[in-house]
Amino acid sequence: MKSSVRMGQVFGVPLRIHWTVPLLVVLFGYGLGSQTLPVWIPDQSNATYTVAGLAGALLLLGSLLAHEAAHALTARRKGIEVKSITLWALGGLTEMGRPRAAGAAFLVAVSGPLASLIVGAAALGAGIALSGWAVGAAVLVWLGWVNFVLGVFNLLPAAPLDGGRVVQALMWWRTGDRDRADRAAARSGQVLGIVLIAAGWILVLRGAPSGLWLTVIGFFVVIVAGAERQRAKLAPALRGVRASEAMATPVETCPDWLTVQRCVDDVALPARHATLPLIDFEGRPSGLLHLPQLARIPAAQRETSRVRDVATPLSQCTTCAPDDLLEDVVEKLRPGSGMRILVTDGQRLVGIITSRDITRIVQRHALRGTESR
Numbered sequence: 001m002k003s004s005v006r007m008g009q010v011f012g013v014p015l016r017i018h019w020t021v022p023l024l025v026v027l028f029g030y031g032l033g034s035q036t037l038p039v040w041i042p043d044q045s046n047a048t049y050t051v052a053g054l055a056g057a058l059l060l061l062g063s064l065l066a067h068e069a070a071h072a073l074t075a076r077r078k079g080i081e082v083k084s085i086t087l088w089a090l091g092g093l094t095e096m097g098r099p100r101a102a103g104a105a106f107l108v109a110v111s112g113p114l115a116s117l118i119v120g121a122a123a124l125g126a127g128i129a130l131s132g133w134a135v136g137a138a139v140l141v142w143l144g145w146v147n148f149v150l151g152v153f154n155l156l157p158a159a160p161l162d163g164g165r166v167v168q169a170l171m172w173w174r175t176g177d178r179d180r181a182d183r184a185a186a187r188s189g190q191v192l193g194i195v196l197i198a199a200g201w202i203l204v205l206r207g208a209p210s211g212l213w214l215t216v217i218g219f220f221v222v223i224v225a226g227a228e229r230q231r232a233k234l235a236p237a238l239r240g241v242r243a244s245e246a247m248a249t250p251v252e253t254c255p256d257w258l259t260v261q262r263c264v265d266d267v268a269l270p271a272r273h274a275t276l277p278l279i280d281f282e283g284r285p286s287g288l289l290h291l292p293q294l295a296r297i298p299a300a301q302r303e304t305s306r307v308r309d310v311a312t313p314l315s316q317c318t319t320c321a322p323d324d325l326l327e328d329v330v331e332k333l334r335p336g337s338g339m340r341i342l343v344t345d346g347q348r349l350v351g352i353i354t355s356r357d358i359t360r361i362v363q364r365h366a367l368r369g370t371e372s373r
Contacts, residue, residue: 004086010065013072018088021061029057036142041134048135056139061087063119063147067154068092070115071108078104090220091150098331102173109165113151120147158192159185160224182232189225193218234358235327237365243329244322246361247343247351253279256286256308260297263307268294275340277349278311285319285342285349287311319344322351326361329353 004016033053037044064087071094072082081097099105120143127140155163164185171181196218203211254267256278267276268291278287289311297305319342320329329341339355 004088010069010085011073011076013069013076013082014084015065016084016086018086020089021087024089025054025057025061028060029053032056032139032142037135037138040138040142044135052135052139056142059123059139059143060146063116063123063143063150064092066119067112067116067150068094070111072096074111075099075104075108078107080104080108090217098328099169102169102178105172106166106169109162109169112162113154116147116151116154120144120151123147156192157185158188158221158225159228160189160221161192164189164225179232179235182235183229186225186229186232189221190229193220193222193225196221231330234330234362237362238325238327238330238358241326241361242322243320243324243326243341243343243353244351246326246357247322247341247353248357249351251277251349251352253277253349254289254307256280256306256311258307259303260294260305260307260310261302263289264294264302273354275352275354277342277352278308279349283349284347285314285344287313288317288340288342314342317342321345326353330358 004018007015007017009015029050030053033049033051033056037049037052065085068085068087072085075082075094075096078099078101080099083095083097086093086095096108099108122144123140124144127137127144130137130140154161155166157167158164159168159182167188168181168185171184172178175181197215198218200211200213200215200218203214205211252271252273254263254276257280258267271291274291276289276291277285278289280286287308289307293310294307297310318329318332318340320332322343322345330339333339333341339353339358341353342349343351343353
């Protein structure tokens with residue numbers, strides 16, 4: 001996830017913190033310290049409420065990490081590559097490869113909500129045991145209930161929630177058709193997202209600001225579920241296809257040391273494509289330039305700015321080798337990042353794959369399907 005900073009490791013898995021995490025801590029800390037605790041345990045000092053609210057928000061952040069760590073540990077035990085864990089304002093995200101069996105997919109999906117329910121039960125038990133310390137007990141009881149809500153919410157049967165992954169795995173196991181299971185889970189996710197958005201707006205209109213949070217979650221679910229549905233439609237056409245069979249060659253490139261103005265004059269205007277790979281002095285790929293980005297550069301800066309300063313650096317581009325399976329490569333794409341893949345052989349650029357190339361493969365697959373009927 002972009003705009004996140006690496007903050008160490010969890011069980012050997014890189015941990016990243018998104019810039020929205022402090023916002024999450026502030027919002028939950030403020031809500032707990034200024035609204036919940038004064039109602040549950042009145043007549044405490046403002047300092048007590050503030051410290052307790054902050055402690056509760058940090059404990060909640062730790063429980064979100066436990067949820068994602070459970071996904072990561074289960075995935076690794078099933079031989080699935082786990083790339084990173086990222087915490088952000090809407091919870092957490094564990095970036096990993098796709099399970100190769102329905103059983104593994106089921107265990108990975110259910111492990112997160114199960115961890116949240118276990119943490120919730122432990123927090124409630126600890127809160128009851130600390131009944132003599134009212135503030136601490138109230139924070140732990142709150143933490144327990146929040147984790148129960150988190151666990152149950154994540155079990156809703158719609159992707160990208162864990163419950164959608166569970167249903168997806170069960171349908172895959174029962175029918176043997178992974179593509180069908182993926183499409184069904186993604187459709188249910190889109191429906192759930194729309195319901196959450198509607199419910200959130202109703203709450204807002206009734207004077208409940210918390211409805212905005214529900215609306216944001218709904219938009220996120222709709223966007224991710226839509227991307228997953230699109231990928232599920234692509235999967236049958238891409239299966240077994242190598243990147244070398246899809247990439248466009250020869251590749252139009254742009255030297256990364258050119259100024260923006262010279263790039264506009266010498267490269268952008270005569271270019272046949274809207275996206276150009278950048279190459280450095282040694283001919284190695286260094287990034288990806290989307291030509292409409294150049295139009296946003298003020299005229300006064302075009303003679304001094306280099307195209308590498310406005311392009312997407314190679315570290316943030318999706319790359320693959322010619323022999324990589326296209327289905328696996330597409331899985332690396334982030335929702336909303338666009339269908340642009342650089343194909344490299346070592347340090348040499350050999351091709352580029354865009355949405356037009358993917359569309360051509362899908363059309364050919366459809367034609368073959370028509371012929372078989």
